[in-house]
Amino acid sequence: MANNITPKLKAFVRIDGTGRVIPGSPIFQAQKPKVGNWREVPLYYRGDSTTTSTTTVGIVAYTMTSGGYNGASGACSNLGGGMLTTVYGTSNPLGVSAFYYDQGLTMLFTGTQSSNHYGFYITGFPGAKYTAVIDETGAITGNAACVASTSYSLFDGSDSSTSGACALLNTTTKNTVYAAESSIDSITRLYSDSQLTTPVVGVQTAYQCLAVPGNGPMDPATNGHAVIIASNGNITSSVTCPTSTTTTTTSTPASSQGVNASYSAGICDGSGNQLTFYYTNPSIGLGSTFYLDSNLTTLYTGQNGPYVRIYFDAQYNVVYIDPVNGQIIQIVSAC
Secondary structure, three states: OOEEEEOOOEEEEEEOOOOOEOOOOOEEEOOOOOOOOEEEEOOEEEEEOOOOOOOOOOEEEEEEEOOOEOOHHHHHHHHHOOOEEEEEEEOOOOOOOOOEOOOOOOOEOOOOOOOOEEEEEEOOOOOOOEEEEEOOOOOEEEEEEOOOOEEEEEEEEEEOOHHHHHOOOOOOOEEEEEEOOOOHHHOOEOEOOOOOOOEOOOOOOOEEEEEEOOOOOOOOOEEEEEEEEOOOOEEEEEEEOOOOOOOOOOOOOOEEEEEEEEOOOOOOOOOOEEEEEEEOOOOOOOOOEOEOOOOOOOEOOOOOOOEEEEEEOOEEEEEEEOOOOOEEEEEEEEO
């Protein structure tokens, strides 16, 4: 079977207002579309000359970490400054099933049995990073968008008891630390930088106070936890601090509704994972932000797929959720 590379038609992908690529197949035409925001990318028109019918397949160049890592966080963080290489594959980062060293897709890229997490992004578009597991046969599983780091407040001081550590909340100097997890209840390791490359060196034998920072630099931190942090940044013990009942404040109650989430846009039939979304503004549309809990602390960042069927404007709609900030960035279709 012969492969013909015909660069006569240019390839374009759609981008949002911040310059990030909106997932979907590229379009092939001579000139940039006049409606919407589009950017040309180095794709190729690939036809099969042995048949009477011709199919169009988007082949895109990817920038990838040269080596594998034990976890997704290491693969994602090393896209910013580690050893990188160029590979090729189909144009959907969340659906690509194999990578190749050449544009003709003949030289398969293979991973390792261990340390098999690789980070990658479409060459020229480093703002949208992804990770996948690639084994020694070249098979790819677990494609997912890299999760941006979340900042937390770690207060100076430590105590042998959880109550003593909790008493440090908003009473000593706070330091900004980071984690890959967006919920304080699920943090496994803390870092001193937002790229998640330098682990926090903890006290190891005593509890420290970790909390969710306030909205502004002068606002008090909330949701304190007494944690023991190992020398490699790992949290080995975490206890939620009791909430004071004397400083109760009221906030806007969250609205909620059941939704369906998937990695495929075709979920108008109600297929996919059943979830409950929480949000504060009942007028849903572009820019709406969604959470997985009524306290609005855990953003939905595509944990069950970026495509979501949700009800608004008197009908069900399929929307695409930004894997970084949990906001609607595209209304894909009405159901």
